[in-house]
Amino acid sequence: MNIIGREKLVLCAIFLAIFITLPFFVGGGWTSLIIEMFIMAIAATAANLMTGYGGMVSFGVAGFYGAGAYITALLITKAGFPFGVALVAGPVGASIIALPIGWFCVRRTAIYFSMLSLAFAQLMYVIVYTWYSFAGGDDGIVGIPIPAFLNSALSYYYFTLAIMVICLIAMWIIVNSPFGKTIQALRENQERANFIGINIRRYQHAIFIISSFFLAVAGSLYCGFNQNVFADYMFWTKTFDIIIVYLLGGIYTFIGPTIGAIIYILANKIIIRYTEYWPIILGAMIVFITLFMPNGMAGFIWSRISTTKKQ
């Protein structure tokens, strides 16, 4: 079986070409907007490794997103690390934090897993929110310097695009590896997986850490993009933002969360230009999607394409 179909490969190439040439056609404001899309795409795809592939709904994803951002920010401002090193250290540090937290979380199932991951993420939030001398408290950390060659929207655009492509390919390889297939087997039927000798907890722990790593990549990138970090990045409402994005796109397709990120950020920026009542529109969108489009936007489009093909 081919790991990726020819059609999809062509589609990906077209999208990549569009994104490479796009900054030449649109203004600077749009460039920043698309950077946000890229970062959100990494975060949502990473979170969906757990939800869509592992069947584990974590309410703590923002904790690791924020951890990446904070570790990068702190290493640059407090320890004077160069940006490149801090950018790698963020995800690595977040994975180290995810190691003990994940160990506890995967020992619980279903809603208890969700609540425990939420508790740990909120704990991280409280630490940065209240520890003024170290993490800036509710003032956050502002004015993080980044290297001159990345200091324009255009250069950061290509930098983020490159990292997003690398991350998406890496995650694609992971979910299609034997390891990834095992994770999906756990989602489908844990009992059977257990019968054939799979150590459920160990696999879930591994995907928890991998997911946290990529979430932190997104957080660290956002730190460099915004050059400020705030405790809000770890707050539970941020987790729900990410969850909305992957649900919007669809959790049972790999590309779903990326499509969700594009739609979500685009809708947000367009709608808040006209009205301050963005939440009610987002709320209505959520209600509509959960009631009528259970497989998200990607699943919806995909099923339309396949039905047209059959006709």
Added chain:
Amino acid sequence: MFELVFGQIISGLSVGMVFFLIAVGLSMVFGTLRVLNVAHASFYMLGAYLCYTITHFLGPSSGMFWIALILAPIGVAIFGGILELLVLRPIYKRELLYQLILTFGFILIIGDIVKLTWGVQFYQVNIPWPLLGTVSFLGTRLSYYHIFMIAMGPIILILIWGLLHKTRLGRVIRAVTYNRDMSSALGVNVSLVYTIVFMFASWLAGLGGTLMAPMASVFLGMDTTVTIECFIIIVIGGFGSTGGAFLGAIVFGLANSLGILVLPKQAIAFGFIAMAAVLVVRPWGLLGKPE
């Protein structure tokens, strides 16, 4: 020192009792409907706003609060009932994630409805007529209203217990909670029971909001932290357990108010530490049953 600690205990208990009212509804909805309603605290906020509007509509006398105490929770219950009938009903058979995200959508929608109706100002509700003032007890000055709030907790606890264990409706609710398919096969109108439980939970949350209104200001976003705090309470006490919600609320209220004396800034962390500890050691909660 003693006065300080005692005063904190009283204030922790009174806030804890309001949290109990909200958390017990959340817990009942989860137990019976199998839906974790993230938006439950939005009903609490709605109750507080309705309380403000009713007391101001009726006139300047602070005694009007008692009318609001009757009407506001009923208003919230009706709102909850409509929401259940229209939107929640189609998703009972769906996965947990969709129910969560749908109710998260409610938070956003209710938040904006409140913003459209009441704007972004802060509102105050006066402490109602006979409960103004303080009484001296063991050298500490206690507010009558605090005592009233603390009394409301056990009253509601007994009311819920009586409803569940001494009435026919309560037996039906417990039967549906235990096994909805079997109850349905025996001729119980499960959908109706769901609506009743959801409305009752909304009523409780509205009552909590009404009671809280004279204690703190009524403002947009007063619900965001309450959602998480109620999660903590029902996880500590045990999902689906009424007594557990009561115990969890007391533990949480005291941990918060006494924590402020020890570590003023980090006090909010205590609740989460308690919740994480309970989940690791006794995941079904203090009074819950193992899965």
